[in-house]
Every structure is written in C-alpha cells, then in structure tokens.
Amino acid sequence: MSITGLYVSRLDALPKIFTELQRLNYTVVGYKVVNNVLRLDRLNTFEEVATGVEDVQNPGRYYLIPGNFHRHGPDSPKNFLYPPRLPLFEVSPEWGVVVKDYSKDLRLAFFGIKSCDLTSIKVLDRVVSDVDETYVSIRGNSVIVVENCTQPGNTCFCNTMGAGPRARDSFDIAYTRLGSKLVVEAGSDLGLKIINRLAVEPIDDSTYSEFESVMTKAALKARANFETENLPELLELRLESNAYKEVVKRCLGCANCNLVCPTCFCFDVLDVLRIDGSAERVRVWDGCLNYTYAQVAGGHFRPDLWARYRHFILHKFTYWIKQFGTFGCVGCGRCITWCPAGIDIRDSLLRVLKGGVI
C-alpha cells in the first residue's frame, strides 16, 4: 500500500534514489543492456541502467529497438532471491558439515523492476518463505523500487492476472515516468525516508489526470483474451481437454518456460564429489516440463509431454490457488517470449477454455 499518496518530481530524481540506495549500503540490481538484451544485474552506477531502448517481445522472439520504455528480459528477481545454482552445504573429508549462510552481506535493492516482477516476489513470499532460509534472509534484507509500466508489451497480460501494470502495494518506492516528470509514492518508512530527500511536491490535478489516463490505457493493453473469474474451476472441468495434446505438438520439452517464469520454484539437488574426499550439495533449477522431473523410484507421474504441459498450466492457474491462495502466474509473458517454439500460454488457455478450438 502507498503510505504517502502520489508526489511529483523530475526525472533527475531517479539517479538520486539510486545513489541514496547505495549510500544506505544496498547493492543495486536493475535492468541493463548486455549484448542487446535486457539483463537483471548488479549495477555500479545509475548510468548502467538501460536507457534509450525498448524490448520487442513476441512468441519465441526478442530484440531491442530504440525507444524510451523498457520492460524486462529473461531474468527476474527469482535469479537473485532463488538463485539458479545454490550451494547448500559443504561436507569435509572427515564428514564435517558446514551449512552455507547467506544472511550476511546480501543487501539487495531491486531498482526499476516492473509490477509483474514485484508481484512475482509476493508470490514467492507465499510459496517458499516457510521452507527456504536462503530466500528469507536475502528477501528480508531487500528493498524494492518498482516502475509502473506506461507501455506494456505484446506478451504482457499482468492486468488480467491482477499483477500490474501499476504496483499497488509491497514496494518501498513506486515511480512512473511521465515525460520529464516523475510520479513517486512511498510504500514503506524506508521509501518515505528516501523520498523526503528528493525535491517533491504533492501531485497537481493535471499531472494526476495524465497519470490516471496513461495507467488506464496501459492496463487495457496488458490484458489477455480470457478472464480469471472461475478460471481454476473451469480448467479443472476441462481436465481431459484435447487442447493440451494439440499444443504440445510444437513443444520441445525443454523447460525454458519453467526457468524464465519468475514464480516457478522447482529444483533438483545434486551432490558434487571431489577427489580430496570433500563434497558439496547444490540446489539447481528444474521444472515440470523436464521429463525426469516427475520421475521417481519405480515410475513416473507424467511420462507424456502433454501431461507435463497440462501440469504447468494447471499448477499456475488452479492448484496454486488451492496451495497458496494466489495464482502462480503474474502475466509477465516471459514463458511466451523465451519459449523457443513460441508457445503462447494465453492461446493455450483459450484453447482449453473453448474446447480445443480458437
């Protein structure tokens, strides 16, 4: 929730927020351009923040063009809060066990992430907070400066999922770029402290109506062709839909959808043995589209690819609600863009809902 309401400042307040975070000893993480792709990475200076580019995202395709609004790339906050490869503990040759401690040193400030990214953190909070100490310690020390999306992209459907394009709560600072103006609000005491150090004024009527109209338009753009009302139940009723079998004719079973999804949390555990007698236990990302994921001693829960793809959809939109009281999808569109085969989860849902035909 916003604790301040909206204030107006100028664009040059952004670098000030950035340096303020650094002054408070936070490592700033934000989107920067690396090899023509937006990557979420540690940033040393405000100048590293992506600028002058827009990401064009379509099913199975991604590129940058000159522009003034960027969204995201293949990475998400998950990469930092729930890392792709996480050493859990070390075993010495004498069988001593040393558990890794990530509670120190990691003070991350997410800067300029989008509303869908923020919502994905809220989802992960519900999913792993009780079970993952690493997540809790990194997350507990994190700060979120979120940018409201004035220009959702082709694969965005956060509004349908109630996840954007405007951030409503759970941030420290939310900002919106409107031409040379910056609309800001604080969502925490820390956010308020930072905003207090900027030159801000309460929002005036004309800026407010501009803000409202830009955000309303953005919300309309960030919608999919389905509604979430009764979605969990409708999907369960269509459990036997032939649509899944149709869709997976194109599916490569590569699990890229799982990996780029900011809320997918499945993992595998590997033991790395060394010649000196020591060993390390490591957690690595895995996903339900991978054949071996649901393989267990003596059998397999979902040997068919269509069943694995169906599980992905049903988990995000049906089971997640039962398990965690929220959808598992925030409508960020990453699984659409970064699916090498360009399988579009919005189309898949429509097909299932409409009985296999669209």
Next chain:
Amino acid sequence: MSKLKVAVFKFSSCDGCQLQFLNLEEELLQLTEVVDFALFYEARSSVEPGPYDISFVEGSISTPHEVELINNVRRESKIVVAIGACATSGGIQALRNWANLDEFKSYVYPRPEWIEVLKNAEPPSKFIKVDYEIRGCPVSKEQLLSFILQYMRGKIPTLPVSPLCIECKVAGNVCVLVVSGTPCLGPITMGGCGAICPSYGRGCYGCYGPAVDPQAPAMNRLFKELDLKPKDIQLLFKQFVNWAKGFKEVVEEYE
C-alpha cells in the same frame, strides 16, 4: 580400501574420450592412488588381466572382430560404462551407415575385398548389456571423475538427466534461438557439457546425444518454420549422434 581395478577399452573411435582421463592432469596422480588403471593402452604399456571392476568403453562396434572383443569385455567386467558419442550412439562412424559401404571401401583401401566390416557402425549396447552411459564428444573429464568417485563411495552413480536448456539457463545464457534464430539442438540434447556452445553464442550441435525424451519431430518442425533449407536441417541432425534415437528418424526424413 583396495584399489578400484579399471580398464579403458577402445573400439572404432578417435581416442579423444579416453584422453579425457589424462586431461584430468591435476587430479590424475591422486586418482591413481585409489584407482588401478589395469588396462589403459593410451596411458601405459603394461596390462593386467581381468576381471575388472569397471570397464570404460570408447568407440562404436563396426567390425565382426569388435563384436567378439566387446563380448569379452562384458565377460571380464563387473560394470561396463560406455563413454562418448561413438560408444553411446555409433558416433561419427555411423555417418557411413547412411552411405554406400562398398563405394567407401573402394575409395579408401587399395584392396577393399580384404576389409571386413559390419553393415552398420553401432553402439556397444546393440551387442552387450551396458550399465552406464557417459555422453559427449568428447566426454567431460569432470563426469568421468565424478562417476568414479560416486562408484567408489558406494553411491549409485548419477549422471546428467536434463535437457541442455536447463544448464544453459543456469549458466546465465540468453537463448540463441529466441534472440537470433540460430538453430540450436539444446532442447532435445542431454545436458552435461555446461552449455559450452550457447555460452559462446552458437547453437548446440547435439554432441551429448538425445535427452531422455527428445522431442525431435517438434525440433524439426521449428527448424522448418525458421525457413532452414531441408539439407541444412538434415545436417543439423546428421552430426555426432546421427544414429541415435530421435535424431536418426529426422535424418531419414531427408534422405
């Protein structure tokens, strides 16, 4: 603890996989403290007779004589581990399975009638029971070491089981198929290499062979949609593991 008695056999192959043992440079001396390389022609000239705890087998089986030898290996070994693309799928040699054998022989040998070979180059598993497969062209030395260490400590050895895309994302790469339309076999290829090729912006060549459940028809379909020429699509599948499950069927489609 008595030393593990290991043999390294070679069939039709380039020796590159067994060389990976020697490439373990830093760990090699320590390894020989716990492992007795009882038969390893590339490393030592003296040979101790079997039986062996583990026999690592490199290469495909391409002559009647090799069929005999591989059966001997099986008899002398507690477990047989196929290493590399040749020993797990037929490898590069299997390219000749797609060509006219007599024609090949007549190009290469002055007396082709003296050359006695099987109709097809095949992986050892076609003739004997193979207990484990370590993939790659060549195999990764880390996997060889890891296999031995796991086995020695009484653990059922586990090897990579996920498609390459997972390693690719874990390595922090951006997908080459999505950003540049570069053909990549990663989605249907077994992980294990750490996604070397995509890390350098190239597509995966598939040298670790098919993933557990390779969706080769969908991969083929995607390449068609990328407007690749039929010949080029065939060449993508007709590389290191052209004779392997999934890959073979696509190669066939374009023959």
